[in-house]
Amino acid sequence: MKVVVCVKQVPDTEAEIKWDVEKGVLKRDSMDPITNPFDEFAVEEALLTREKYDCEIYAISMGPERAQEVLRNALALGVNGVYHILDPQLSGSDTFGTAYALAKAIMKIGDVDIVFMGRQSTDGNTGVVPGEVAAILGYTPLTYVSKIREIDFQGKRIVVERAIEGGFEVVEAKLPAVVSVIKGINEPRLPNLMGIRRAAKMEIPKWTCDDLGLDKDKVGLSASSTRVVEISVPPPKAQGEILKGDLDEVAEQLASRLLDLKIIK
Amino acid sequence: MGDVWVYIEHREGSTSPLSFELLGIGKKLAQERGGKVCALVIGESVDQIAKEAIEYGAEKVYALTGGVFKNFRSDVYTKAACQLIEKYGPDIILFRSTTQGTDLSSGIAGKLNVGICADAISVYHENNVLKMVRAAFGGRFNVTVVNERATPKLITVRPKAFEMPEKKDGQKGEIISESVGVSDSDSMMKVVDFVKSAVTVNLVEADIIVSGGRGLGKPEGFNLLREFADLIGAALGASRAAVDSGWIPYEHQVGQTGKTVKPKLYIACGISGAIQHLAGMRTSDCIVAINKDPDAPIFKIATFGIVGDLYQVIPKLIEKFKAKLGK
Numbered sequence: 344m345k346v347v348v349c350v351k352q353v354p355d356t357e358a359e360i361k362w363d364v365e366k367g368v369l370k371r372d373s374m375d376p377i378t379n380p381f382d383e384f385a386v387e388e389a390l391l392t393r394e395k396y397d398c399e400i401y402a403i404s405m406g407p408e409r410a411q412e413v414l415r416n417a418l419a420l421g422v423n424g425v426y427h428i429l430d431p432q433l434s435g436s437d438t439f440g441t442a443y444a445l446a447k448a449i450m451k452i453g454d455v456d457i458v459f460m461g462r463q464s465t466d467g468n469t470g471v472v473p474g475e476v477a478a479i480l481g482y483t484p485l486t487y488v489s490k491i492r493e494i495d496f497q498g499k500r501i502v503v504e505r506a507i508e509g510g511f512e513v514v515e516a517k518l519p520a521v522v523s524v525i526k527g528i529n530e531p532r533l534p535n536l537m538g539i540r541r542a543a544k545m546e547i548p549k550w551t552c553d554d555l556g557l558d559k560d561k562v563g564l565s566a567s568s569t570r571v572v573e574i575s576v577p578p579p580k581a582q583g584e585i586l587k588g589d590l591d592e593v594a595e596q597l598a599s600r601l602l603d604l605k606i607i608k
Numbered sequence: 609m610g611d612v613w614v615y616i617e618h619r620e621g622s623t624s625p626l627s628f629e630l631l632g633i634g635k636k637l638a639q640e641r642g643g644k645v646c647a648l649v650i651g652e653s654v655d656q657i658a659k660e661a662i663e664y665g666a667e668k669v670y671a672l673t674g675g676v677f678k679n680f681r682s683d684v685y686t687k688a689a690c691q692l693i694e695k696y697g698p699d700i701i702l703f704r705s706t707t708q709g710t711d712l713s714s715g716i717a718g719k720l721n722v723g724i725c726a727d728a729i730s731v732y733h734e735n736n737v738l739k740m741v742r743a744a745f746g747g748r749f750n751v752t753v754v755n756e757r758a759t760p761k762l763i764t765v766r767p768k769a770f771e772m773p774e775k776k777d778g779q780k781g782e783i784i785s786e787s788v789g790v791s792d793s794d795s796m797m798k799v800v801d802f803v804k805s806a807v808t809v810n811l812v813e814a815d816i817i818v819s820g821g822r823g824l825g826k827p828e829g830f831n832l833l834r835e836f837a838d839l840i841g842a843a844l845g846a847s848r849a850a851v852d853s854g855w856i857p858y859e860h861q862v863g864q865t866g867k868t869v870k871p872k873l874y875i876a877c878g879i880s881g882a883i884q885h886l887a888g889m890r891t892s893d894c895i896v897a898i899n900k901d902p903d904a905p906i907f908k909i910a911t912f913g914i915v916g917d918l919y920q921v922i923p924k925l926i927e928k929f930k931a932k933l934g935k
């Protein structure tokens with residue numbers, strides 16, 4: 344019984360962000376990185392699953408050298424093993440290239456029942472990688488999961504709640520599955536000092552394109568069908584207006600301005 | 609060639625006008641490419657949805673029906689859509705960047721080995737090249753992407769990014785009824801229940817949102833906001849600080865780790881305007897900020913601001929709107 348959790352390193356949103364404008368990709372080396380917030384929920388859900396069902400957890404991440412930090416963090420939390428997908432040829436991969444590399448790594452780990460992921464990354468913001476990974480592997484796509492009701496590893500069955508527009512859906516599905524989780528599914532724990540110390544000394548295995556048997560036509564900047572051609576700072580909103588006057592006056596002004604917009608009926 | 613498909617989403621056959629919103633931009637893009645705008649409708653029975661799609665401007669409707677499609681299930685919908693795509697070869701497919709649109713587009717991308725442009729806020733042609741603009745890093749940057757080589761080009765579009773097309777009676781359109789070889793045994797999942805949320809208004813669809821933050825100071829603050837929201841027909845949003853304080857459930861959270869919304873009017877009450885909050889709402893058409901701190905960053909992006917205590921300002925606003933709306 345194995346579960347995999349996909350963790351991505353993302354720049355801290357507050358950090359200064361630098362782009363390689365030429366290539367249209369982020370200069371990830373120059374930024375203060377964190378684990379993608381949604382992936383912390385994914386790791387926690389994997390840990391909770393292991394506590395309940397006694398499975399092994401493998402964390403994987405694709406990214407530059409520094410991305411090993413997020414794997415070390417996962418090790419400090421006690422996952423059984425990690426793999427760092429690291430190869431210069433992968434840089435600039437689009438979502439499909441990323442999903443393809445992750446899928447191949449999951450295949451290499453083998454006999455995986457559940458792949459936990461975050462519902463989206465806060466830098467790419469696409470939220471499409473989980474669905475792509477599921478489609479590539481032929482696993483059940485279970486996205487936006489807000490609760491896992493039960494897992495039957497032997498019977499290869501899982502029941503989850505999915506938060507969709509207007510409510511939640513209860514879905515009964517076959518394993519293996521990709522489960523992407525939303526905030527609120529759990530409260531991620533923090534690593535303890537002992538865990539951090541132990542993780543600091545551990546070797547992080549690396550997998551290259553060749554190790555994974557990746558078709559080079561499908562990964563990297565040159566293979567990506569989606570390409571960034573321009574990066575700009577959105578034009579600032581026209582300087583807003585602070586309404587002046589006493590309480591009654593400002594409320595009167597605001598109410599009539601808003602009614603003028605003909606949105607409120 | 610040059611056809612633009614628009615995926616029409618529904619839940620067990622029920623739609624909202626916004627289900628059809630992309631037919632407007634779809635038509636414009638199709639005209640520029642010398643193709644047709646076509647609706648892709650998958651469901652148990654879709655006659656009504658197909659008819660409405662034509663009223664909203666679809667020139668053709670690909671209608672796929674069958675009991676297997678009663679509920680949206682990503683795996684079978686993906687399989688069915690891929691069969692149609694292979695048969696008809698659309699050039700572009702537009703989806704809304706909702707849970708359903710994201711699921712289906714990512715399933716198709718994974719199966720057909722193509723990229724996706726996700727959550728576009730603008731799509732246009734420039735010198736015959738299709739360009740898509742999306743927000744990155746919480747809207748601090750706009751990134752323009754192209755997807756020249758991929759066919760079809762899959763694009764998910766932020767809800768309400770484009771004008772609603774006009775609905776007209778008597779428009780002509782062709783309905784192409786398709787059957788594909790997909791059955792229940794092709795699905796690895798079964799929807800056993802749907803529990804409607806207690807929240808009556810869907811944040812992503814709402815035209816008006818009244819949002820509360822830590823400045824409310826206590827959970828009861830949301831009672832006041834709810835009264836205001838009900839009066840002006842708004843949905844209720846919240847900052848993460850309010851959600852994490854346990855004052856209101858997560859489904860109300862707006863921002864980087866919550867929902868991305870684009871209402872016509874967003875009223876932020878007692879919210880400072882942290883970058884992660886702005887990420888979820890800065891593309892709103894009109895933003896109103898009510899905050900007692902004149903230096904709160906939210907005022908930098910607000911169309912109208914009131915510096916003051918929300919516990920004084922909001923009751924006063926309620927009074928004004930009651931009078932003006934005759935309620």
Ligand SMILES: Cc1cc2nc3c(=O)[nH]c(=O)nc-3n(C[C@H](O)[C@H](O)[C@H](O)COP(=O)(O)OP(=O)(O)OC[C@H]3O[C@@H](n4cnc5c(N)ncnc54)[C@H](O)[C@@H]3O)c2cc1C
Nearest residue numbers: 821822823847848849863864865866878879880885900918
């Ligand atoms: C990885 C990450 C993800 C995040 N994701 C999100 C997200 O999705 N959404 C989100 O909202 N935040 C998110 N945050 C948190 C964000 O950084 C801020 O902490 C949060 O938005 C602050 O909420 P707030 O504005 O309600 O509270 P505060 O920043 O505390 O602001 C409260 C405001 O209320 C004003 N105020 C106080 N009393 C009154 C009164 N009586 N009348 C009027 N005004 C008053 C104050 O002047 C102040 O400006 C995220 C943070 C991180 C690190």
Ligand SMILES: Nc1ncnc2c1ncn2[C@@H]1O[C@H](COP(=O)(O)O)[C@@H](O)[C@H]1O
Nearest residue numbers: 349405460461463464467469470471472
């Ligand atoms: N480079 C990556 N390495 C590991 N996991 C990733 C990577 N990119 C995306 N993911 C996973 O896919 C989820 C959704 O990401 P995205 O589709 O980029 O918004 C993330 O929360 C991760 O779990």
